[in-house]
Amino acid sequence: MKRIAAINDFVIKFANVNGSGSASANELFAKAVMRMGVPVSPRNIFPSNIQGMPTWYEARVCEKGYHGRRGGVDMMVAMNPQTWDTDIAEISPGGYLLYDSTRPQPASRFRDDVLTIGVPLTDIANAAYTDPRQRQLFKNIIYVGALSVLLDVDVAVFDTLFAEQYKGKGKERLLEANVQALHLGRDYVKQHLQAPLDIRVQRADNVGDQIFTDGNSAAALGLVYGGATVAAWYPITPSTSIPEMFAKYCEKFRVDPDTGQNRFAIVQAEDELASIGMVVGAGWNGARAFTATSGPGISLMTEFIGLAYFAEIPVTIVNVQRGGPSTGMPTKTQQSDLLACAYASHGDTKHVLLFPQDPHECFTHSAAALDLAERLQTPIFVMTDLDIGMNQRLCKPFVWDDNKEYDRGKVMSAEELEAGTPFGRYKDVDGDGIPWRTLPGTHPTKGAFFSRGTSRNPQAMYSEAGPDYIYNMERLLRKFKTAESMVPQPIFRQATAPTKLGVIYYGSTTPAMREALDVLERNGDHLDAMRLCAFPFPDSVRKFIAEHDKLFVVEQNRDAQMRSMLINELEIDPAKLVRVLHYDGTPITARFIISTIHDCVHKEVA
Amino acid sequence: MTYIAKPKMHHPTLQTNKVGYTRRDYEGRISTLCAGCGHDSISAAVIQACWELDIEPHRVAKLSGIGCSSKTTDYFLGASHGFNTVHGRMPSVLTGANLANRELLYLGVSGDGDSASIGLGQFANAMRRGVRMAYIVENNGVYGLTKGQFSATADRGAKNKKGAINNDNPIDLVGIALQLGATYVARSFSGDKAQLIPLIKGAMSHGGAAVIDVISPCVTFNNHGGSTKSYDYIRQHNEAVSRIDFISPSSEITTEYAPGAVVDVPQHDGSILRLRKLHADYDPTDRDAAMSYMHARAARGEVVTGLLYLDPLATDLHTSLNTCEQPLNTMGAQLLCPGSEALNKINDALR
Numbered sequence: 001m002k003r004i005a006a007i008n009d010f011v012i013k014f015a016n017v018n019g020s021g022s023a024s025a026n027e028l029f030a031k032a033v034m035r036m037g038v039p040v041s042p043r044n045i046f047p048s049n050i051q052g053m054p055t056w057y058e059a060r061v062c063e064k065g066y067h068g069r070r071g072g073v074d075m076m077v078a079m080n081p082q083t084w085d086t087d088i089a090e091i092s093p094g095g096y097l098l099y100d101s102t103r104p105q106p107a108s109r110f111r112d113d114v115l116t117i118g119v120p121l122t123d124i125a126n127a128a129y130t131d132p133r134q135r136q137l138f139k140n141i142i143y144v145g146a147l148s149v150l151l152d153v154d155v156a157v158f159d160t161l162f163a164e165q166y167k168g169k170g171k172e173r174l175l176e177a178n179v180q181a182l183h184l185g186r187d188y189v190k191q192h193l194q195a196p197l198d199i200r201v202q203r204a205d206n207v208g209d210q211i212f213t214d215g216n217s218a219a220a221l222g223l224v225y226g227g228a229t230v231a232a233w234y235p236i237t238p239s240t241s242i243p244e245m246f247a248k249y250c251e252k253f254r255v256d257p258d259t260g261q262n263r264f265a266i267v268q269a270e271d272e273l274a275s276i277g278m279v280v281g282a283g284w285n286g287a288r289a290f291t292a293t294s295g296p297g298i299s300l301m302t303e304f305i306g307l308a309y310f311a312e313i314p315v316t317i318v319n320v321q322r323g324g325p326s327t328g329m330p331t332k333t334q335q336s337d338l339l340a341c342a343y344a345s346h347g348d349t350k351h352v353l354l355f356p357q358d359p360h361e362c363f364t365h366s367a368a369a370l371d372l373a374e375r376l377q378t379p380i381f382v383m384t385d386l387d388i389g390m391n392q393r394l395c396k397p398f399v400w401d402d403n404k405e406y407d408r409g410k411v412m413s414a415e416e417l418e419a420g421t422p423f424g425r426y427k428d429v430d431g432d433g434i435p436w437r438t439l440p441g442t443h444p445t446k447g448a449f450f451s452r453g454t455s456r457n458p459q460a461m462y463s464e465a466g467p468d469y470i471y472n473m474e475r476l477l478r479k480f481k482t483a484e485s486m487v488p489q490p491i492f493r494q495a496t497a498p499t500k501l502g503v504i505y506y507g508s509t510t511p512a513m514r515e516a517l518d519v520l521e522r523n524g525d526h527l528d529a530m531r532l533c534a535f536p537f538p539d540s541v542r543k544f545i546a547e548h549d550k551l552f553v554v555e556q557n558r559d560a561q562m563r564s565m566l567i568n569e570l571e572i573d574p575a576k577l578v579r580v581l582h583y584d585g586t587p588i589t590a591r592f593i594i595s596t597i598h599d600c601v602h603k604e605v606a
Numbered sequence: 607m608t609y610i611a612k613p614k615m616h617h618p619t620l621q622t623n624k625v626g627y628t629r630r631d632y633e634g635r636i637s638t639l640c641a642g643c644g645h646d647s648i649s650a651a652v653i654q655a656c657w658e659l660d661i662e663p664h665r666v667a668k669l670s671g672i673g674c675s676s677k678t679t680d681y682f683l684g685a686s687h688g689f690n691t692v693h694g695r696m697p698s699v700l701t702g703a704n705l706a707n708r709e710l711l712y713l714g715v716s717g718d719g720d721s722a723s724i725g726l727g728q729f730a731n732a733m734r735r736g737v738r739m740a741y742i743v744e745n746n747g748v749y750g751l752t753k754g755q756f757s758a759t760a761d762r763g764a765k766n767k768k769g770a771i772n773n774d775n776p777i778d779l780v781g782i783a784l785q786l787g788a789t790y791v792a793r794s795f796s797g798d799k800a801q802l803i804p805l806i807k808g809a810m811s812h813g814g815a816a817v818i819d820v821i822s823p824c825v826t827f828n829n830h831g832g833s834t835k836s837y838d839y840i841r842q843h844n845e846a847v848s849r850i851d852f853i854s855p856s857s858e859i860t861t862e863y864a865p866g867a868v869v870d871v872p873q874h875d876g877s878i879l880r881l882r883k884l885h886a887d888y889d890p891t892d893r894d895a896a897m898s899y900m901h902a903r904a905a906r907g908e909v910v911t912g913l914l915y916l917d918p919l920a921t922d923l924h925t926s927l928n929t930c931e932q933p934l935n936t937m938g939a940q941l942l943c944p945g946s947e948a949l950n951k952i953n954d955a956l957r
């Protein structure tokens with residue numbers, strides 16, 4: 001059996017028991033590799049349970065910086081007896097297994113084509129610690145230590161990482177204990193085993209100034225920077241950490257230093273109907289407000305989303321998508337809420353969707369959503385998913401321009417009203433479909449109006465007259481058209497050779513797509529690519545599609561929802577758009593994209 | 607709570623209040639409700655109460671759900687911003703609005719279907735949180751707007767217009783509000799302005815969640831014999847009564863009665879809407895006493911009205927959230943954005 005040999009390009013998977021403290025040890029490992037200048041993209045795989053259930057941490061080490069899930073496992077760290085059999089079976093032929101060899105195992109439990117590396121982790125931990133909790137926690141650090149020698153990770157990076165985490169924070173004891181545990185693992189491997197392995201880490205310089213964070217924290221931070229003051233939410237995986245992190249950042253940055261009072265208000269509502277209702281109320285009253293949720297929450301919110309669309313209330317909704325329909329796969333990823341969000345609510349509606357590709361864009365798009373919501377006076381959806389939201393990812397650092405003021409949109413002031421500026425709440429005075437609004441309490445006698453979900457005339461008076469209704473609905477369409485140039489624009493990548501083939505993708509598919517395009521290109525399959533960053537689609541999208549004969553639409557849902565939207569909105573011939581769909585709940589891989597597109601292209605030719 | 611002296615009522619439209627407004631300045635658009643609908647009397651009471659309170663109309667934000675009752679926010683305080691939201695969800699919208707700007711006065715108007723049927727959850731949770739507002743439920747025991755189906759406040763045994771009997775137990779919004787911590791709880795009757803206006807004034811001036819359950823008969827769908835939410839009306843002599851969708855022009859019933867007295871408003875079939883003013887020795891600051899008093903009277907078939915419970919020292923959601931005094935909707939990037947320097951530090955910590 002040929003052993004897998006790879007430098008800075010492998011997948012290592014940790015099989016753990018939930019709640020055993022493995023998460024921070026695994027993150028330590030990932031960070032250590034990154035401090036070696038080698039990009040890592042880890043993914044948490046977990047069931048909808050709290051304790052005692054299996055969890056996995058799959059880290060892709062990739063010098064080239066491909067952050068998509070690769071597929072395949074080169075090395076397994078098997079720490080969960082319950083899932084042993086499937087974990088062992090998952091290792092690629094020629095791969096590696098690190099396990100706790102404290103208790104002898106029959107040979108039948110191993111594979112001949114896998115290099116088995118036993119380290120008596122429990123014995124080492126039990127000899128060094130007496131407290132059961134410590135034994136458990138440090139066992140994790142011990143395996144990280146063992147790995148560091150096996151994979152040739154420089155011990156110095158751990159020293160720095162531990163120092164950053166514990167030094168000067170009154171946690172010196174923890175610092176020493178962690179260093180000690182790490183060395184217990186390192187020493188064992190050095191004394192008893194051959195190291196390093198044929199898969200290993202080597203210093204590189206491909207991390208640069210990138211940051212390592214998860215999309216939910218980034219979105220929360222973007223909402224703080226973007227000026228959200230009111231947050232209302234109801235817990236749901238995988239969105240919960242957004243309001244939680246928002247609260248954390250607000251505690252840090254938004255408490256008035258003189259009074260100790262908060263420049264924010266966060267309410268955990270009784271359900272998603274109430275959370276969106278609060279956001280609508282706050283938006284109507286001129287505060288920047290948001291909610292974060294996932295599929296089932298969106299379903300509950302739809303009546304209110306229609307109200308916000310029709311009454312024209314700024315609303316920001318971060319939808320961290322998970323596997324649907326119904327409760328579906330709550331801890332798995334999908335891009336399957338596009339249609340539910342783009343056309344949410346009864347009647348004719350259309351909503352603005354933003355598609356961030358990574359935590360960096362979760363930050364920028366969430367901040368931008370608050371501006372867009374007020375500029376366009378409508379709901380804005382930030383469409384992330386579990387893969388981006390709950391996994392840490394290397395990405396560009398956050399940037400903020402201190403000269404930026406928030407775009408509060410067309411809000412008429414008391415002075416303007418006093419000066420006699422005509423005001424008609426639903427009148428299109430500027431030709432862009434966006435009317436002016438006033439905030440409650442602005443002026444004693446001018447500018448008050450009545451918001452409602454019923455049809456109205458441009459003066460906001462109840463009217464079911466056909467022409468009034470049509471005027472309003474057409475204006476809303478005009479406004480949606482205006483949005484085209486305000487939302488993040490598509491990003492194009494041209495093939496190195498002229499081609500009539502194109503590929504369209506968005507959101508969390510991006511890293512896998514980048515890798516797939518590189519490989520396809522190398523193999524001579526040339527495709528021009530367009531990453532959609534938002535809905536509505538600007539003209540450049542129509543143009544790109546027109547310029548190609550056949551386009552693959554790559555997405556993570558069963559029904560090719562983006563493809564449907566393109567067909568529906570741009571009246572594209574469906575035959576032109578080929579579905580490439582990955583929706584089993586695991587993040588899409590470059591391998592899948594490459595083989596699907598390759599097969600299709602060559603079947604065509606044949 | 608400060609009441610100002612009641613002005614003389616000879617020419618109310620001509621008189622200005624302390625902030626320079628006439629009563630007319632508190633009016634809204636012409637009501638489209640059925641003539642004689644209890645809800646119109648409540649609108650009139652709101653107008654009067656706000657005028658008497660010397661509230662500048664634009665300092666009030668009026669929010670409602672969906673229903674005939676919820677429509678009324680268009681029929682008073684025309685100079686205030688109003689928001690007719692979705693069915694049963696006014697409390698959440700009002701909560702959000704209140705969080706955005708704590709300086710305005712919030713008036714929530716709802717119906718019994720809106721608050722007790724579809725919106726019970728939001729009603730209950732707004733009470734729990736102590737959102738500062740005057741929350742008026744215009745309670746007629748039916749869904750007026752969808753033509754008279756029983757709502758969740760319809761009494762067991764009550765008869766609808768078609769003669770069907772309601773077999774479900776009623777939800778008592780006052781009881782729920784009391785239990786969940788509302789700090790101003792009252793019940794009134796749309797036909798009793800003398801009682802209602804001061805109650806609204808009290809609610810508007812209250813520092814926490816104030817709720818008034820106002821029995822407000824639906825003349826079109828729930829004003830017949832066998833209804834427990836009807837008022838006695840001369841219409842039993844009117845031909846129009848037997849015709850379903852025809853509503854005859856009629857004036858409101860106004861019931862006046864002395865404190866402590868039980869007032870019977872007889873129906874054409876002899877059933878009675880019994881109203882009892884609170885006893886002079888009733889202590890409205892004792893929540894438990896209020897609850898048991900209510901229970902005892904309800905068991906006797908009496909509808910207790912008046913101010914049932916008051917916590918004069920009430921605080922609100924902003925107090926629990928420790929929100930700053932300056933309204934959140936007035937803050938710009940300078941107060942809200944941590945800036946690039948802080949962001950660089952965050953970046954550093956994420957490397």
Ligand SMILES: Cc1ncc(C[n+]2csc(CCOP(=O)(O)OP(=O)(O)O)c2C)c(N)n1
Binds near residue numbers: 675721746749
């Ligand atoms: C989600 C939803 N379901 C149903 C309706 C239809 N509907 C409108 S008003 C109403 C009942 C209103 O009853 P109530 O709140 O008691 O007001 P009233 O008309 O009696 O004053 C119903 C069921 C609606 N508007 N929205």
Ligand code: SF4
Binds near residue numbers: 746
């Ligand atoms: S239907 Fe009933 S509640 Fe509605 S306006 Fe007429 S009388 Fe009032």
Ligand SMILES: [Mg+2]
Binds near residue numbers: 673748757
């Ligand atoms: Mg009703």
